[in-house]
Amino acid sequence: MTKNTEVVVIGGGYAGVMAANRLTRxxxxxxxxxxxxxxxVDRIRLHQLVGGTHDAVVDYGRVLAPRVRRVAGTVTRIDPARREVRQASGDTLGYDYLVYAVGSGSGGLDVPGAAEFAYPMATLEEARRLRAALDVAPVTAPVTVVGAGPTGMETAAELAEAGRAVTLVCGGVLGPYLHPRGRRSAAGRLARLGVTVLDGPGTVVEAVTRETVRLRDGREPPSAVTVWTAGFGVPDLAARSGLSTDAEGRLLTDETLTSVDDPRVVAAGDAAAPSGLPFRMSCQAAVQLGPHAADTVLSRIAGAPPAPLALALVAQCVSLGRRNGLFQMAHRNDVAMRGHISGRPGAMIKEFISRGILWQLAHQARRPGSLDFPAWAKDRKRQEALRAGAGGSPVATRRGETVE
Incomplete structure (x- = not known):
């Protein structure tokens, strides 16, 4: 009788669910x-939870294959030598292969006063806490959103559309990823919503108090509720478990997403750093990295060499309220191009993509392995960049193996 292979997936976000579903092939x-x-948690809708237009949760029965066993718990340590994970409850789970898909959370909260007085929103629990704080604050109370990436812009627009007095503190430029044309479009929409945008080098936040946000240039905009969207961080589980990580704590892997320390540990999503050159933390990356991590595991089970990464990030979608949005097109190496779609069409594209993500998860649950990104949506320049960065040498090594 053939022995079953036990695969444990840590993390039930976009990457983890995609990987788990595909593994049931x-x-x-x-x-x-x-x-x-x-x-x-439909994380790309957390700004809507904060704005009161969506609850941002979906029953796992809709998106997870029935054959996937779910365990409610938090992994506190990985023991590669014993091939087991320990949970906060003290229980352990053994594995033959492990998919590390722990995702990301809030970052940058080391700014004085931020941890005490600001409200991060990178997780469901954080977003709900922020929603509760907004519910008890008068609608006229000033709200300051710190961070002008997609989450910051989306949250500022959502709250302004609900009638809030919102200041968006950029800490630099508005929408750093955006092409200048797309940035001007986003700025125009935010202005029409009544959002006060503070940008430039002087807008770096140096302290947060109960009633203000103190900027580098000396300004102190009043803030009854300060929303913190400035950056992401990853859990330190890999580092605590003795696995190699990059400076940000992401698990270091080769181009097949296999840990550089252990061929039975594979990473996906925001917490993966393939070849030390991680992709932009995003749902778009997660739904491609998850399936690839699963394919790497399945290849090893079959005794075949796993394939290197072949994926691309080709856009960034930003909702600017319920009736407006921005679809920023990008080159296949994740650099924004001039082209963008704004206004009502931009909002429709963002909503279509947001719903489409859940459709992808559900589709993989029903027909694992049947859905792949098209061949044209691949960044063929990545290998060139990796070879250039490594001086033409192999991009990663693992226990004596060479990964080209």
Missing amino acids: RDDVTVTLVNPRPAF
């Missing part, structure tokens, strides 16, 4: 997904 693979929450 083989009947002799048992998949266990460990996640602390009983429902799937």
Whole structure:
């Protein structure tokens, strides 16, 4: 009788669910997904939860294959030598292969006063806490959103559309990823919503108090509720478990997403750093990295060499309220181009993509392995960049193996 292969997936976000679903392609693979929450968090809608237009949660029955066993818990340590993970409850789970898809959370909260007085919103629990704070604050109370990436812009627009007095503190430029043309479009929409945008080098936040936000240039905009969207951080689980990470704490892997320390540990999503050159933290990357991590595991089970990464990030979508949005087109190496779609069409594209992500998860749950990104949506320049950065040498090594 053929022995079942046990695969444990840590993390039930976009990457973890995609990986878990795809792993069910083989009947002799048992998949266990460990996640602390009983429902799937549709993270790209957390700004809507804050604005009161969506609850940002979905039943796992909609997006997860029935064969995937769910364990409610938090992994506190990985023991590669014993091939087991330890949970906060003290229970352990053994594995033959491990998919590390722990995602990311809030970052930058080391600014004086930020941890005490600001409200991050990178997780469901944080977003709900912020929503509760807004519910008890008068609608006329000033709200300051710190950070002008997609989450900051989306949250500022959502709250302004609900009638809030919002100041968006950029800490630099508005929408750093955007092409200048797309940035002007976003700025125009925010201005029409009544959002006060503070940008430039002087707008770096140096302190947060109960009633103000103190900027580098000396200004102190009043703030009854300060929303913190300035940056992301990843859990330190890999580092605490003795696995190699980059400076930000992401698990270091080769181009197949295999840990440089252990061929039975594979990473996906925001917490993966393939060849030390991680992709932009995003849902767009997660839904491609998750399936690739699964394919790497399945290849190893089959005794075949896993394939290197072949994916691309080709756009950034930003909702600017319920009736307006921005679809920023990008080159396949994730550099914004001049082209963008704004206004109502931009909002429709963002909503279509947001719904489409859940459709992708559900589709993989029903027909694992049947959905792949098209061949044209690949960044063929990545290998060139990796070879140039490594001086023409192999991009990663793992226990004596060479990965070209």
